[in-house]
Amino acid sequence: MIIFLLIGFSHLKSDEKNNDLKSKILKNIRCLICQGQSVYDSESEFASSIKLIVDRKINKGLKEKEIYQFLRQRYGDWIIYDPKLEKNTYILWLLPLLLFLFGGAIIYKKIKLNKHNKI
Amino acid sequence: MKNKFSIFVVIIFLSFCFVVFYKGLNNPNTYSPKIKDKKNIPIFKAKNFNSDFYQNSEKIFEEDIFYIVNIWASWCVPCRTEHPLLMKLSKNQSVKLIGLNYKDNLNNAKKFINDFGNPYSQIIIDNDGTLSVEFGAYGVPETFIIDKNKVIIKKFIGPIDKEIVEEIKLIIE
Numbered sequence: 001m002i003i004f005l006l007i008g009f010s011h012l013k014s015d016e017k018n019n020d021l022k023s024k025i026l027k028n029i030r031c032l033i034c035q036g037q038s039v040y041d042s043e044s045e046f047a048s049s050i051k052l053i054v055d056r057k058i059n060k061g062l063k064e065k066e067i068y069q070f071l072r073q074r075y076g077d078w079i080i081y082d083p084k085l086e087k088n089t090y091i092l093w094l095l096p097l098l099l100f101l102f103g104g105a106i107i108y109k110k111i112k113l114n115k116h117n118k119i
Numbered sequence: 120m121k122n123k124f125s126i127f128v129v130i131i132f133l134s135f136c137f138v139v140f141y142k143g144l145n146n147p148n149t150y151s152p153k154i155k156d157k158k159n160i161p162i163f164k165a166k167n168f169n170s171d172f173y174q175n176s177e178k179i180f181e182e183d184i185f186y187i188v189n190i191w192a193s194w195c196v197p198c199r200t201e202h203p204l205l206m207k208l209s210k211n212q213s214v215k216l217i218g219l220n221y222k223d224n225l226n227n228a229k230k231f232i233n234d235f236g237n238p239y240s241q242i243i244i245d246n247d248g249t250l251s252v253e254f255g256a257y258g259v260p261e262t263f264i265i266d267k268n269k270v271i272i273k274k275f276i277g278p279i280d281k282e283i284v285e286e287i288k289l290i291i292e
Binding site for chain 2 (some may be wrong): 032033045046048049050052053056073074075
């Protein structure tokens with residue numbers, strides 16, 4: 001009896017885990033035929049098919065990265081909200097950092113100049 | 120001198136922004152992502168349109184010729200406009216058309232084929248749309264060209280027109 005209960009409990013636990021993973025993945029996939037919606041939020045035909053596919057892949061035991069890879073191969077990088085750091089996305093990732101450093105340098109210089117003037 | 124340099128930098132920055140936004144205005148609203156690799160056809164098992172049998176993808180694409188996979192549905196209005204062109208294409212001996220019936224009512228789909236003709240050598244059923252996702256489709260209609268190595272070499276989103284038919288003919292001949 002206890003063994004059966006434990007098996008049932010572990011199944012529930014893994015279902016919950018799978019649902020969490022499914023929601024996480026679906027929220028990170030762009031609905032390509034909708035305006036600014038994730039697949040998670042969309043009720044379109046495309047989104048419902050993607051939801052089914054993701055569900056099946058999770059049940060098959062595929063990992064999050066493998067599911068993203070599967071979708072990338074079919075729809076390109078655009079389908080994932082979180083872009084990978086690669087040749088094409090260097091500017092996207094590094095420009096904010098460069099602007100931040102550039103801004104910081106200007107502010108630093110201004111403060112230093114002000115101090116110098118006061119002295 | 121310093122002032123002039125600042126003005127110069129601001130002008131360059133504003134010009135850059137202007138060019139980026141102006142170019143953006145001319146871009147089409149529909150986004151079609153570039154897919155880097157030509158990919159092999161997916162391996163699948165699908166239900167046949169005319170019987171209850173399931174077929175393997177290997178069996179469907181077994182011949183050493185070009186294949187065209189066309190995703191269609193009886194409820195899809197643009198599918199009706201492209202259908203006569205598919206009928207013409209089906210007369211070409213160097214290609215076989217495979218129909219993928221997308222999220223459709225079987226009776227309506229059969230009526231559609233009876234009314235407008237059957238350009239397909241085989242029709243398979245995709246009731247939940249997952250097979251279309253395996254192909255990398257967005258919806259209906261969509262057309263894929265598959266070469267002799269079973270690689271998807273071209274995809275047309277939306278209904279095909281005369282220009283696309285000419286392009287397809289150039290590819291397969």
